[in-house]
Amino acid sequence: MSEIIIAAQALTEDGWRNNVAITIEGGRVEAIEPSDAPPTVDILLPAPGNLHSHAFQRAMAGLTEQQTGNDNFWSWRALMYRFLEALTPDDVEVIASGLMMEMLEAGYAALGEFHYLHNAPGGTPYDNPAELAARIAAAAGTTGMGLTLLPVLYMQGGLDGRALEGGQRRFASTEDSFAALMEGAAQAIAGLPDDTRLGVAPHSLRAVPADAIARVAARPGPKHIHVAEQTAEVEEVLAHTGARPMAHLASLVDLSPEWTLIHCTHGTAAELGEAARAGAVAGLCPITESNLGDGIIEMAAVQEAGGRFGIGSDSNVRISLAEELRTLDYSQRLARRARNPLAGPGQSSGRTLYQGACLGAAQALARGAGTIAPGNLADLVALDGAAPSLAGLTGDRVLDAHIFAGDDGAVRDVWSAGRHVVRGGRHVARDRIAPAFMATLRRLRTVA
Template sequence: MSGQQSFHFDRILLPEGWTRDVAITVRDGLVAAVEPGVAPAAGVERHAIALPGLPNLHSHAFQRGMAGLAEVNLGGDDSFWSWRETMYRFVARLTPDHLRAIAAQAYVEMLETGFTRVGEFHYLHHDIGGGVFADPAAMSLAIVEAAAETGIALTHLPVFYAHAGFGGLAPGEGQRRFVHDVDGYARLIDRLRAPLATLPDAVLGVAPHSLRAVTPDELAAVATLGDGPVHIHIAEQVKEVEDCLAWSGARPVEWLLGHAPVDARWCLVHATHMTDEEARRSAESGAVAGLCPITEANLGDGIFPADPFLAAGGVYGIGSDSNVLIDASEELRLLEYGQRLAHRRRNRLAPAGASVGDTLYRAAVAGGARALSAPAGLAVGHPADFVTLDADHPALVERDAGLLTDGWLFAAGRQAIDGVWRRGRRLVTAGRHADRARIAARYRRILGEVLA
């Protein structure tokens, strides 16, 4: 947003913590000045409670369109692998127009719950039947257009996917729309630089899908394309661990840390099934753990080993992954509740004496920003991306600043969201995106075509 804006916040979460009576000047969408301890000037826009926007570090936007379609008990060993067959059937019919409509709906919902940037882990590249589009970036461009339409910040992560299993197995029928060779993938990355440059604050990264979908040589080649973030699915399911052991003699995280230059550019998505030693080593590498608690629960994946990872100083962020339910507060709440259920103790993910909600939120802002190569929090020079809460919500009234995040995450949820701003532009008012009605109507029409 061009020009200059002035805001005053009674209480706002800054990088140094909750601060009272803060004036923020926004110029051309970026924070130009932060002045704590000042009275509101005449005519300034005032808000009671604000937090920085939250990064969503892992999304498959198209899967929002299949939410709820895989919740029928088919008998037998129903798991991620059976869910994947439903996903293959759904994805087989999607065109670029379908994808843009579904992604825009997903991004509207993300913004409405407090996500202001999305890491789109995008592996749907080719035409129906697996042929290459005249423009090989057609499906990625649908994602770029959806981000531009809704206003969400985008870190685009085109996925390199080449194989059906460890050891370079040939891809299956359901994967034909995903696959690349290294040269074709490199051309896709180059093709996307110009369109992404048209989006404010956009970032381009790379994403080798998983160790089962790339060979070691392909992983090494893909990870060196550009200097942006590197994301990879890792150790999500027990079968993946077993198959990796059979192929290499090592577990997935163990193998990756021993064979790839994993550092702070990397995001290890899920990392659910790690030994304590793997958790310690992954934390020490600087890589971000990309946790998606709603999807991990929905798929029956398991619970992240937080204790050894955090004890070693590990950094994490959250993502909405399959988008079966899009809700930033629920992701963080379920992250904590999963640890409580696993250990049968309360208040697991904060140090003694600290607010759990505050700890979770600040960690997810910092970790998500690192994973998406974006600035973290509200500071001079950063995009003016923030969320305001309804101070009159029953879960927030008469709360000290340090307990506001607890009230939101554990007692109020998305109902407490009043507004969401991206680069100083208000996109969400009273919990509703400004363009929701039009985007939702198109989404309904598109789903009618896809599911007919």
Template sequence: MRRLIFDHALLPDGWAERVALTLRDGWIEAVEPNATGEGERVAGIALPGMPDLHSHAFQRGMAGLAETRGPASDSFWTWRQVMYRFLERLTPETLEAVSAFAMMEMVEGGFTALAEFHYLHHDSAGHPYADRAELSARIAAAAAASGIGLTLLPVFYAHSDFGGLPPTEGQRRFVNDIDGFVHLLEGAATAIAPLPDSRLGVAPHSLRAATTQEIAALVGMVPDGPIHIHIAEQMQEVEGCLAWSGRRPVEHLLDSQKVDARWCLVHATHLLPAETTAMAVSGAVAGLCPLTEANLGDGIFDGVSYLAQGGRFGIGSDSNIELDAPAELKLLEYSQRLRDRGRNLMVRGQEGASTGRALYAAALAGGSQALGRRIGALATGRRADIVVLDAAHPDLAAVAGDRWLDAYIFVAGKDAIDRVMVGGEALVEGGRHRDRDALAARYRAALSALRA
């Protein structure tokens, strides 16, 4: 048992000073504001660690490779071809090295828990490994090396487009049938079992890649686990779904499945007002990845309307081009400002409410729900995932309270992070992960092999 005393901390009911957290086996056992007595003092401003609700860790290794203009109009679909070519050379060893480096950067960037949307399952020829969950085990090993908390979401992928069309050659490393996926899921459960407080869910990749019947079967495989799906990310997807079913993707999903609080609808970029309302009412979480959505030219999620109707959201790093929790939140708000030509738009509440506080609190709640774990708050019974900001940082030194969050998200960014703890264990000191040098060396060696 440990007793840590923080100078300042954001608790569920607001800011407090000299906050003592009693930790046991990685969990918060007691919270005491205005604490007296002995304990290990931690200077700075303590925040609950931010969940990352959507990542494809292997894509960190291809960051920057798709920033060259093509012969025709570039889009998500041309980016996807670059991704297919990149993963042809990915081995279990290089997958683990790239993923561990990405997860280490997540922790340095203020993310303390991860939902890994893991769809790379087979070898380069499309054959299952002797252990079907070989690559899931590599993701688990990467999480252990970085220290980040893990919700693993093995992805079911069987088709290339709506209506159950056969997969393409570029998708051969993803594809399973239902029986094969059952074995994969069993192996994944075994792989993550040694990790502290790990969670297993499922992820039908998209309505393109899984039929209505297959999605229903997947939901039954994890009766209490989280369910994530890509949806309505691109207009081509919307048009394809309309041509196939006569309904738009979110409309079709909500009509065909019992979507509830276990679900995370990733991107959900292109919605009509009725779909926005229905998604908010369902209790599902919108999984928003603003940096990747901007990089791919996806479009802008209507966060203002969604929030006004009680919708829940969290943030993810997706393609991992930049691993920075405050940057994701900043771009989310800025995208709304650019579209609506207004300011401080992602705030529900009275005049004077802090945009930084509103964004951070909403993303904590939505991300924790999407990961299916007791995280996201400095409170009794929650995992001790803590980000500590440097109170002496120039952008934080002359403010207090919610202004700290405004400055963290909109000005200083991840440079303001001093320490990060996951399950009470200090992984980052002075803004640097304790194993950065070793993980970076493995990453460089992996990239040398992949790009040779």
């Protein structure tokens, strides 16, 4: 399928260009050429991927904001385990479809689904071990969202090897059952477009024994892991291994550009720098990390080592690309008590954030995107130049205003690998997806 987009201004691999025609052919950008034709879009940007999500958690957004006493990540997790006991395979597919629709309307073109919900309530395996992975794949097919599916290996309740309990049993795999799950996941995505990818995700140092992490790391493709998110995790890993989480991980596997380290909130400057120099992506989830009270990453160490970062929505408590980037930047401003801390001298904070997120997610999701350039996937987002926050602005000031003064309401059109899935600010299948999504949310929220 081919399409030509005429942009009044576009942020291309070579920088901002005015009055250009972008030709899409076979899901990729075929050409970028000057054009005298009337623009069909005002502002065209590369559309980033969302590199970290647990789709089912979208249904519990807003349900954990009451003080229960010493609230933290661990108390939130206990509530999450109780909630997921109500989820059926149909629920998982409907929620994932609604979530992907929301993400596309927010300007994301692709999703890295860190998929750890595998079993029925109580931990009983489904007849098809990849039943729920297939539901995530079906949601991607329904919405047209680019998908990097990351089945999660989750084997134990902690570094002491304790058994999984309660809601955790829905995540459980052995290495043998995980191999069957991976085979089923490959079959589930086989009918999706060829920009779909399959990776692997050892859940964390707590949930997977060291030798199993090393074996899983031998699989080809993207590899994602939660690491150093919580101070309690740092203390547990130190107590059992004598090393901090990021250092312990680096002793088990060869960090490389295939790795994405999710959160790494409590990595030291030395650890973050080592991971960055190895080419690993720092997978940041600023809204979730703020919501859970995780802490603030030392981004200076990532940047000074030339590292890449990307953005994920993790618990999906809120779907807003602009707000994720704004939250990341504001956390650094608060920590350093300085303005524009992530931009170099004379550079734009908005462009630094946006362009960095595009490049990091493209690497993390093994997706040939990240910039508007011939040969790259046509992951694109068009903004409305008449939006109040953007009116009269050009170049990097568009990104500054979009992130710091605007919101995702300025998103008008989105293409995922050339699939034109958002038009006029609405997903093309919203009228079909939204009713089931809303009905499922209403039912589950009464159960929870």
